[in-house]
Ligand SMILES: [Fe+2]
């Protein structure tokens with residue numbers, strides 16, 4: 803009895819954390835969409851292409867999380883239940899400031915990685931299916947982060963030459 807009560811508590815906690823990740827993924831989709839359209843200039847083109855491609859990836863993350871939330875007895879939240887947290891990825895006045903967007907993307911990827919790490923630890927020995935999902939998504943976010951860290955390297959070098 804005590805064991806099943808504990809399992810239920812872990813499941814509830816996992817659902818809450820999966821919803822947090824879902825929220826982050828959906829917000830990422832919105833802000834990547836925003837910058838993939840808003841950015842201007844020759845130097846923005848590659849970043850816009852990458853952001854457009856990543857929208858699909860983040861949307862598929864949100865879908866996988868949503869399905870797991872449902873399986874665990876939770877419910878996917880509607881838009882009014884979501885929280886906006888990505889202050890560094892808001893629309894900006896200078897639409898040629900690609901570097902600020904790159905930094906905002908890295909920050910968002912790092913926040914996602916941290917949240918998946920939390921789920922990996924919480925689900926350890928308690929829910930291996932959720933853990934496997936969180937491991938897979940964390941790996942994807944690490945790839946995204948790496949891509950944008952590479953972009954930032956190049957931009958920092960370019961800025962040094964101006
Ligand atoms: Fe993602």
Ligand SMILES: [Fe+2]
Nearest residue numbers: 911942943946
């Ligand atoms: Fe990502």
